[in-house]
Amino acid sequence: MPEKFTPFTPQDSVMLLIDHQQGTLDFCRNISRTTIVQNARALARIAKALDMPVVLTTSQEDHAQGPLIPDMQEILPEAYEARIKRSGMANAWHDENYRNAVLKAAGGRKNIIMAGLTNDVCIVYPSISMVEEGFNVQVVQDAGGSPNAIGEDAARRRWENYGVVTTSTNQLVAELGVDWSTEAGGKLIQITFEEVISHLDKM
Numbered sequence: 001m002p003e004k005f006t007p008f009t010p011q012d013s014v015m016l017l018i019d020h021q022q023g024t025l026d027f028c029r030n031i032s033r034t035t036i037v038q039n040a041r042a043l044a045r046i047a048k049a050l051d052m053p054v055v056l057t058t059s060q061e062d063h064a065q066g067p068l069i070p071d072m073q074e075i076l077p078e079a080y081e082a083r084i085k086r087s088g089m090a091n092a093w094h095d096e097n098y099r100n101a102v103l104k105a106a107g108g109r110k111n112i113i114m115a116g117l118t119n120d121v122c123i124v125y126p127s128i129s130m131v132e133e134g135f136n137v138q139v140v141q142d143a144g145g146s147p148n149a150i151g152e153d154a155a156r157r158r159w160e161n162y163g164v165v166t167t168s169t170n171q172l173v174a175e176l177g178v179d180w181s182t183e184a185g186g187k188l189i190q191i192t193f194e195e196v197i198s199h200l201d202k203m
Helices: 033-049 070-075 077-081 096-106 119-132 149-161 169-177 183-195 197-202
Strands: 013-018 054-059 084-086 111-116 136-140 165-167
Touching (some): 013 033, 013 096, 013 119, 033 169, 033 183, 054 077, 054 096, 111 119, 119 136, 119 149
Parallel strands (some): 013 054, 013 111
């Protein structure tokens, strides 16, 4: 158990959104496609609203995984254009171009917020690798998914064993927002209602 709870802040964190691709969404069956997209949109909008560094990446866009969901281009056009197109490396942290892009974006920040597809392949490995290199990592589990519940649970248990923290979209919003009466808190609660809360009865 950690000795002290130190919340992530927008000023000391980086957002990494990994492989939210149209084809890869079809690989996830433990959580609905709609929920993944809503939460991924929320994370992208949060990063933009709080001026947090964001790095997007894809794997084999010209294969079954397909292109990034259009929401990323809509919300984060600059990050979309600068996305790292991996040739197929499952552990994105082992891709030199991606690693360099993240280190540049971080600029010394040590807190990493990570989400993507799938949790049991493309999230579990880079999250562990980054912890081993001294980063503090939170995985937003409900902004990604796995082909089945067994794979999802195994991935979560494995990354937590190495010190990665599991969180959810709403939980992260509260951690970053802190106080809904502030300007930043107001922005986050609006995003949460628009992207998550307003869709609950449709899930």
